[in-house]
Amino acid sequence: MTRSLLLATAAAVLVPSSAFAQQAQDDTLPEVVVTATRIPAIVEDTPGARVIDAATIEQRGAVFAADILADVPGLSVTRSGAFGGVAQVRMRGATPGKTLVLVDGAPVNDAAEPNGAYDFSGFDLGDIERIEVLSGPQSSLWGSDAIGGVIAFTTKEIDGLRAEAEAGSFDTVRGRIAVGRANETWALGGYVSRFDTDGISVADEANGNPEADGFENTTVGVRGRYAVSPTVKFDGSARWSQSEADLDNGFPISDNADRSESEQWSGVARATVQALGLEHQFSVSGSDIERQTFSAFGSVFEADRQAYRWQANGETGAATFAFGAEREESSGSISTGDSVDLGTSSVFATGRYQVSDALSVTGGLRFDDTDDFGSKTTGRISAAYELGYGFTLSGAWGTGFKAPSVSQAVCDFCFSSVPFPTLRPEKAEGYEAAIGWRSSDDRIEARATIYHLGVEDQITYFFDTTTFDSYYVNIAETATDSVELEGRAILGGGFDLSLAYAWTDAKDETTGIALARIPEHAGSATLGWTGDRLSGALTVRAEGEQRDTNSATAPVRDGFVTANLNAAYALNDNVTLTARVENLADEHYQQVLGYGEPGRSGYVGIRLRY
Template sequence: MKRLLFCTSALAALAAPAWAEEAEVLIADPLPEVVVTATRIPAIAQRTPGARVIDARAIEQRGALFAADILADVPGLSVVRSGAFGGPTQVRIRGANPGKTLVLVDGVPVNDAAEINGAYDFSGFELGDIQRIEVLSGPQSSLWGSDAIGGVIAFTTREVDGVRAEAEAGSFDTLRGRLAAGVATDTYAVGAWVSRFVTDGISAADEADGATETDGFDNTTIGARGRYALSATARIDGSVRWSRSEADIDGFPAPAFALADTPDRTEGEQWSGFARLSAEALGLSHQLSLSASDLVRDTIADFPFSFEANRQVWRWQADGAAGERLTYAFGAEREDTEGSVSTGAVEDLGTTSLFGVASVEATDRLSLTGALRWDDTDDFGSETTGRLSAALDLDGGFILSGAWGTGFKAPSISQAVCDFCFSAAPFPALTPERADSVEVALGWTAPDGRLDGRITVYRLNVEDQISYVFDPVTFDAVYVNIAETRTDGIEVEGRAALGGGFDLTVAYAWTNARDETTDARLLRVPEHAGSATLGWSGERLSGALTVRAEGDQDDAGGVRDGFVTANLNASYALTDQVSLTARIENLADARYQQVFGYGEPGRSAYVGVRLRY
């Protein structure tokens, strides 16, 4: 197959094993193929429309500490962060609201079942233990069921072999530390890690609006991962990840009910993990796993709230192949979720699913992939979703690929019980939201593999979207299926190996996301967004300069102005085991807002040390 066409601006370095040293591979070398595993069966990224991979080396080179720091550079993905340090942070893929992005950690769904839309909060998602991030844009319900209308973000934790430690200090009295240790052999592996981040922060409300109080953030993440080969054909593995965050936030105090300094704060605690048995039998590779996640979040304010949610998923999957051209997988799942609502009542939802996916090399140039899934919900009937994709090698290093897919999202627990609803009439009966999408991509790779790029054109339709409707005359407030949304978009991305250890990656997205009922633009989705990363790697010095820009976006309460910002990260290897690190964020000291009304830090600097054994 051809070499990797391109990745996002986050892919400023080559794919490398966990703990590999930067100097062992020159960035100027041709790019290898990058494999996507969140597709259920391994797939090559450049042949998979909407697939991007961010590896550990790219995360390190960019100096990204939290998931939101690097996800913002994925074309077509917008990060919504209400407060710079620890503020609620959600993502939208191709204009779909945050509840339509499924988040997986080691295959474990971690979306918040007690959140109104079922969305995941990325504010405390620290990257110290993450080996790779895979982003699949577009409906992926045929692979992963509900919550995947916009796409999937899959995180994989790293297997530790050795000892690694990091420490950093900088602006806003920020302190950060990481420690990981483990051992890995062909027979077994066991490792653990801990990360700590604390800062005094800045005011969550923009200081330009008169806010002066600093809002701090405190985050701790602990995890462990292991595997053991029971025999030549069977093994067990598993992982567990726990995190706790405390963040000062600002609220909307009476009588103006405008964003301002308040003593409000949030506390959140989450753990997730899985245990899996893998075995060869009947000519197939079988995996039987149990995954679980549990989340508690509290808001301490004039109107306090406390929510708790948990999820368990039993999954069996069998992988097989027929000759060298056909690979396939099929299986079954049972998912149970439980969550509390504002009244303190606890509700639950459940789904039983069957799925199958297959990929065939029809010719030496043409590959076809299809997926089909049936989900039977306990409360909202059954849904069948599918996806077809194809990739065709053309002459001159071009690859033409495309995909068509459908998706659905069952109502969340809050929507199902009509939490925060007020009406004298019976609450409307909700149905699942449905989506369909089509995309076409053209990619090109230079003969020497040092220059590549891809352009993707897509359309995403969402029908029966669930909206919260308030009637100012009757004061009724309910959830109803009324909205229809459409997103038309173009995503452009490319990479050039410039020689001398330098490379350049660029990404741009035009996203036209609208409510088909009113023709209004969807909130918090910039029409134009892009980034460029210049990376370098030498014998001792490596780093990256990233410039990111977003256009104006409509927001609740006004229009958030567009902005341009830049970050610089570098490391210098004193020895094979010791490196000094430095990073500067908001290099030009730009004043901007990511979300209307919420300020972002000015220029800030951080220095640290990294140890590896």
């Protein structure tokens, strides 16, 4: 970790939506609040918490979730192809299935994916108000799938008319229109987004693969709320998307005619009632995914999840708390076409106590009873202490678990002459400490974090080269140790700077080999500027080399440095012209070994607001 590497890498991950408006007025950084903790918490006091909001997404010119999540320290985003290639997130070294993804509170992980992981490739950000990232074991809050952490998306409430259009390299066209009405009593709005590109070759063109692979994505959504009275309110949202992507497969990866289609939706309906001195929330959420691959070995997989939740929030004196109960049910298809059902019933409680003006303590406890794999109790405790002179010391310890996925539960794609092993839920323990600093004039803030995450009984697909038996087994034990550095500053003259860097040592404890697709060094830096009419941001992102599989002889993907430039010019209050250039230096690089990424490319557009 050298000073030059830190300054050459980094990321804009914490600037909240009100930040840029406030900068123009008083040049200060506002306090950011995270809500995926079930009780609202200040980011500076919450280890592992980060917020990306709509203003930051717009400043960066990010189109899909994978475009911006890679800049969050502790997250490794792997994308198997630039447009429409499977994009998965590894949080704190944990495998992709150990990141829980929520959309307006609805869990959307793919139950039919072998590890239960979510594919971010077609997740359009046009309707997203904020992204909250909670790193580290969060099972005490959200149960299974949250060993690495949680990524929670919140959609926008629309008031007025919004439209935008963009065109550029690779015959790419993108459009979005949203309309809605909102007041104190009710709100209702909807939107449609469309993205279409001829793309580049999914297989790296430098390896002799000239065929362009296209990608199409459509996203439609609706969101509304209605206050019956000051004590009774209803709200809900629904989101549907459909994608078609040309693929390249094989060993090695090469041009072919393979393609995939996917369709997914998620939605939530919620009632909020003030009663007995508490705020009660009753919600029902659901998600459904269907994905089909057209190839020599084509397949169709379907999955759905439902969650029924009651949560009560309250406050008394120096204590803020929440407790409740949940029932989650999921089903997913396997290679035979059969559908497998899993379910979990849970109770939870979390609370924060303000011991003094300087010290706060937060704790949580959860009991999960799975239908097929027994029960598990998880907990988390954290504390934050204001040391004075702008410094805040915080720390956390927590446990997590993950029940076997649908594929693992029935041992899909397994072949064995002996009975398959009985699987146990994976379990984890993590702890971290952070020191943060905020200047007295609220223009600069920084945070340094160290953490450890250990996962035991990790489920691995095992293949015996002697007997040719293959099956899932609890065999692996992994550990991740890391240092994360991040900061942001208002520089004056309309300029702002955001930095982040992560050194990550993730390895298989049974073999000592570095875990696949997690670079040891990663980070980015964003220099933004906001004027009366012109605004923009230059982002430089870098990753070190990474192993492609969990094998001692695995090939290694080279490190890279790329830069993106995004700009906007406001003609008036209603019309803004936009332009962005990706891969400014025309760097040849790969996020995943064998898969191509675009060279220098440019896009221009227009944005309308009424």
